[in-house]
Amino acid sequence: MVLIQKQKTRAFSIATITLPGSPKDLIPLLSFRDRVEHLLVRIGWRRRRYIVEPALYRIGSPMPDSPVIVTANYKLTVDTVRAACAGMDLWVLVLDTRGINVWCAAGKGTFGTDEIERMVRTSRLTDIVKHRRLILPQLGAPGVSAHRVKKITGFTVIYGPVRIADLRDFLAADMNATSDMRHVRFTLSDRISVTPIELVLSWQLFLAAALAGLGLWAIHAAPFPAAVVPLVGAVLMGAVVVPLALPLFPFRSFVLKGAAAGLLWALLMIALFPVDILTAARHLTLLPPVVAYLAFNFTGSTAFTSPSGVKAEIRWFTWPLLLWFAAGVILYFAELIRGWLG
Amino acid sequence: MRYIESVVTLNLDAEKCIGCGRCAEVCPHRVFTVTDRKAAMIDRGACMECGACQKNCPVDAITVKVGVGCAYALIRSRITGKEACCG
Known part of the structure; x- marks a missing residue:
């Protein structure tokens, strides 16, 4: 919380309160309030200040062998992840991208190799999961050097689908993305x-x-x-x-x-x-x-x-x-x- | 939808390529394909110069001039002489 107060803005609560230092549970279902916020943020409300606390979160009841997905701390982004992953058991590593979405933060480098290293270290991920794999959104790739992440953290980067809605199918297919999952449309x-x-x-x-x-x-x-x-x-x-x-x-x-x-x-x-x-x-x-x-x-x-x-x-x-x-x-x-x- | 293709700066050095497939994995516009452990550009004109392939190529076989693709930021940088950013 100290970090958040320094940024002079309130982080939005999306998780249950747990013991300090242990991963928080993400509440999977979006509330009415979340949805109202989404409409407001689309027209400029709290622009660049719609954030959640960067940390390791849980969705469902993840085990030490459950997948780890990585995302940005823009609340609209985290909420999309929450809604899409309801019913799954996952670890969610939320990076500090200063409230910017994955694609734009990757362009700036804040969704990047160094920030992944920092969050893997501070969340003590190596103590929590047995495997050494991180699933990143494909659109985070412009900021991340997968081979450098491997070198400095020991974790292998796997680029998941462009859209989080495809994550379930991606995991079911042994983490193989279809060509369509890798393709950005602009509908x-x-x-x-x-x-x-x-x-x-x-x-x-x-x-x-x-x-x-x-x-x-x-x-x-x-x-x-x-x-x-x-x-x-x-x-x-x-x-x-x-x-x-x-x-x-x-x-x-x-x-x-x-x-x-x-x-x-x-x-x-x-x-x-x-x-x-x-x-x-x-x-x-x-x-x-x-x-x-x-x-x-x-x-x-x-x-x-x-x-x-x-x-x-x-x-x-x-x-x-x-x-x-x-x-x-x-x-x-x-x-x-x-x-x-x- | 496609954009102006003649000015795209993406280049692939096939000599250096080890065929790991990362470029095809990260490209959101299906620019690359990998056959017989060599990457090839099958749709260079679709490149939006995001730099994901360059950043994830372990042998630096790919070069592309990466930057902000927003007109407003580029016009502002042209006027102020500062580097373009999203603001």
Whole structure:
């Protein structure tokens, strides 16, 4: 608990109280409260502070020959493990990843070789289990060097399935993963679960879009919906619609996906609201770069974009997008001035 | 879904490979296959440069430029000149 207090945040209780130093029992069933927390954390509540205490835990009644699985101390991650492993008998070694999920912590190296060594040592795992095997989530592999773990701890690393839901089948098959268990997909439901945070994190852009729209309305350049809907809707297109409809845009580049969506949105606005040539030109220049930028940002949430690809897009598209957007800003002010002069 | 493939930095030195199969085990995009105790890249373009294969190759036969794949972090690092991180 001393460690937790130093981090100035409360660790969430997920285990029964036991004698100090002995492994705690994970409560396998998620409570109503856990589920409410999960909804809140998806929209940014306690971001980076939704943690459990790093330690060795028990699920069910594990014996000295029961499997040891390793995970991160983000509570959403641990809860997923809890729910998926109900009814099994396992040891669960929770690493201190500062409340970050396995994949992102592996990228930073906090879910890594050294932290495994530290937790194996402090939990006295060698005294508790007879075997010398650790089952790691496959997506922890970018942070872990399996042969180094073997060398410094004596434990053999076995990479389990990508999704904890497959763990039962993986263990039943003598720890052999099917090709499907090893494959990261990025399904619509995956995208739905990471999109709310995109929305919350782009609140500044929403505010800017709303203010820009209200400015047009305030000086009578356009009626309320025609002034506000195109701009606010563009942010919504980039932050929500493009991520959800990602495969429907036939480009590899996220900037091009977003630009296409933005052009469609601009054309829809031109069709929907009465516009003259100046307003139509403003829609076609101001809206697509905004959608493209937001869509491009979604590369950070996907499970298939390479940093080299993202850098290439920055090289190719930064100046075109900036110039495109600048033209839109100039036309916006032209409209403001026209509205002002009446 | 697939991303821009022409710029992927993944390379495999088949000479060094001892065929342990770790790369095929850790890759989440089925880039590698191991036949006759030698690894081969069967879908290099699917690589997202996470670095799992490089980190788990016991004979350093794999090289890849690993990094943060998030546009926001990379743009920020371009502007500030600092190293990219998730923030």
